[in-house]
Amino acid sequence: MATDSQAVNLTVLTGGRPSRDDLYAALGLEPRASRDEVERAYRFCLELYGEGSVATYSLLEPTEAEQLRLRVREAYEVLTDEDRRRAYDESRGFLPPDSPVLPFRPPSAAAPVGELPEVLTGADLRKMREARGMSLRHIATVTKIGLRYLEYVEEDRFAFLPPPVYLRGFLQEYARLVGIDPRRAADAYMKRLPARG
Amino acid sequence: MALSVSEVLPVAAPRTRRQIWSIGGGKGGIGKSLLAASVAWQLARMGRRVVLVDADLGGANLHTCLGLPTPPRTLADFIQRRVSSIEEVLTDTPAPGLRLISGAGDLLSAANIKHLQKVRVMNHVRAIDVDVVLIDLGAGTSYNILDFFLLSDVSILAVVPEPTSIENGYRFIKSALYLLLRAAAPTESVKELVEAALDPKNPQGIKTPVDLLARVEAEDAEAARVLRREVAAFQPRFVVNEVRDVADVGIGHQLVAACGRHLGLRASYAGFVHHDDAVWQAVRRRRLFMADAPTSRAAEEIRQLTRGLVKGESLGHGY
Numbered sequence: 001m002a003t004d005s006q007a008v009n010l011t012v013l014t015g016g017r018p019s020r021d022d023l024y025a026a027l028g029l030e031p032r033a034s035r036d037e038v039e040r041a042y043r044f045c046l047e048l049y050g051e052g053s054v055a056t057y058s059l060l061e062p063t064e065a066e067q068l069r070l071r072v073r074e075a076y077e078v079l080t081d082e083d084r085r086r087a088y089d090e091s092r093g094f095l096p097p098d099s100p101v102l103p104f105r106p107p108s109a110a111a112p113v114g115e116l117p118e119v120l121t122g123a124d125l126r127k128m129r130e131a132r133g134m135s136l137r138h139i140a141t142v143t144k145i146g147l148r149y150l151e152y153v154e155e156d157r158f159a160f161l162p163p164p165v166y167l168r169g170f171l172q173e174y175a176r177l178v179g180i181d182p183r184r185a186a187d188a189y190m191k192r193l194p195a196r197g
Numbered sequence: 198m199a200l201s202v203s204e205v206l207p208v209a210a211p212r213t214r215r216q217i218w219s220i221g222g223g224k225g226g227i228g229k230s231l232l233a234a235s236v237a238w239q240l241a242r243m244g245r246r247v248v249l250v251d252a253d254l255g256g257a258n259l260h261t262c263l264g265l266p267t268p269p270r271t272l273a274d275f276i277q278r279r280v281s282s283i284e285e286v287l288t289d290t291p292a293p294g295l296r297l298i299s300g301a302g303d304l305l306s307a308a309n310i311k312h313l314q315k316v317r318v319m320n321h322v323r324a325i326d327v328d329v330v331l332i333d334l335g336a337g338t339s340y341n342i343l344d345f346f347l348l349s350d351v352s353i354l355a356v357v358p359e360p361t362s363i364e365n366g367y368r369f370i371k372s373a374l375y376l377l378l379r380a381a382a383p384t385e386s387v388k389e390l391v392e393a394a395l396d397p398k399n400p401q402g403i404k405t406p407v408d409l410l411a412r413v414e415a416e417d418a419e420a421a422r423v424l425r426r427e428v429a430a431f432q433p434r435f436v437v438n439e440v441r442d443v444a445d446v447g448i449g450h451q452l453v454a455a456c457g458r459h460l461g462l463r464a465s466y467a468g469f470v471h472h473d474d475a476v477w478q479a480v481r482r483r484r485l486f487m488a489d490a491p492t493s494r495a496a497e498e499i500r501q502l503t504r505g506l507v508k509g510e511s512l513g514h515g516y
Contacts, residue, residue, distance in 0.1 A: 048454055054359070054451075060459065148504075
């Protein structure tokens with residue numbers, strides 16, 4: 001790959017395993033990431049490698065940071081252009097983001113994604129998530145919502161949840177990843193919130 | 198000072214699951230002691246039996262954070278054998294379930310305790326019958342401090358959103374990791390590579406643990422596998438203290454990402470605590486804000502942080 005031959009060292013050794021050096025990895029994403037995720041990851045990486053970034057200035061040489069910024073921009077440009085992304089995915093053997101395969105489709109044993117019930121509990125959400133084989137950590141990583149908040153959501157620990165305006169956003173992001181209707185899922189969950197005093 | 202073998206060898210394994218937590222951060226003045234005191238306080242509130250150890254030898258002030266006068270007996274008395282057991286230097290605090298081992302004392306050289314003394318302290322601390330021993334490591338990246346950090350079940354790295362603190366935080370993590378790898382190096386030549394990496398100006402051009410592992414891999418694939426396992430088990434948890442806005446809160450996520458991408462480390466973000474006037478107002482009254490201002494934002498954030506750290510324990514260093 002022409003683009004990858006200039007790849008800078010973005011090796012992520014999570015768990016001690018060398019990982020990929022593709023454009024998704026440059027943004028810290030998995031292949032098949034949604035457009036939304038690409039946008040968010042791009043903004044995150046711009047901050048991470050920005051000039052004067054507190055988190056990386058003492059870790060990276062200015063030239064390294066500059067290379068990384070270029071790589072991040074390249075990834076963003078390719079992955080947000082439908083045609084270029086499709087071509088890139090094909091060349092790397094990645095499935096396109098709208099392919100009707102994993103991980104949004106529940107395994108055959110799981111309930112179909114049909115109608116959502118009127119009221120959703122944290123346990124309901126967890127079941128749906130688990131049926132899709134998705135870890136809470138994955139949702140936290142993709143959405144940048146604190147893992148702890150997601151746990152509170154699934155455990156119905158209302159007292160620790162953020163104010164409704166934020167909670168609604170969290171729920172919608174969660175639902176989107178799990179593959180259920182975001183707005184209806186948020187409504188169904190929030191019906192059970194006690195009135196805040 | 199000669200130590201007998203029985204004092205240096207590990208004490209019988211604890212019957213209950215006892216955890217050692219430590220809070221380090223490299224830099225002084227970032228609120229580590231208050232963080233340690235308040236997390237310990239909250240753990241006790243959650244029903245854990247907790248001993249807080251002030252290992253900031255030479256700069257000990259945890260007793261003041263907890264609103265106590267200088268304790269009559271301190272770690273120095275134990276190190277200098279003026280008392281026979283570590284239980285004798287435990288001080289009760291106003292919080293039920295929370296006791297303190299103060300680091301204050303007259304030991305001029307206390308900050309440089311010898312390795313065997315450290316092992317003795319660690320073994321006796323481990324043997325105290327409690328649920329959590331929480332060690333405030335104080336500032337710096339000396340071997341003593343890093344060793345305590347590495348020996349912990351939960352290793353908390355405190356930073357504030359300032360370049361100096363974060364630079365020291367990375368240095369702390371890198372040094373700790375290299376020490377860990379040096380101890381785990383299966384062969385002499387791998388050990389030499391790790392030692393080279395400890396010098397930032399090493400001729401091999403090894404700048405990060407990622408570079409180091411690549412070098413080891415090229416030389417000895419089996420050794421690289423051993424070291425990778427150590428790296429994977431080392432999971433420092435960041436706490437960002439004194440945050441003032443959303444961007445500050447986001448720094449924790451960036452630190453975790455930077456550690457993963459550029460140090461090859463699986464760090465995590467345990468939580469953040471806002472800068473809060475209630476905290477220093479309580480400090481002036483020589484009271485802990487958890488008790489003095491329990492409804493403050495900082496107190497609520499400490500409660501969330503502590504609950505998160507407790508829940509993470511099954512993910513932690515359990516093999």
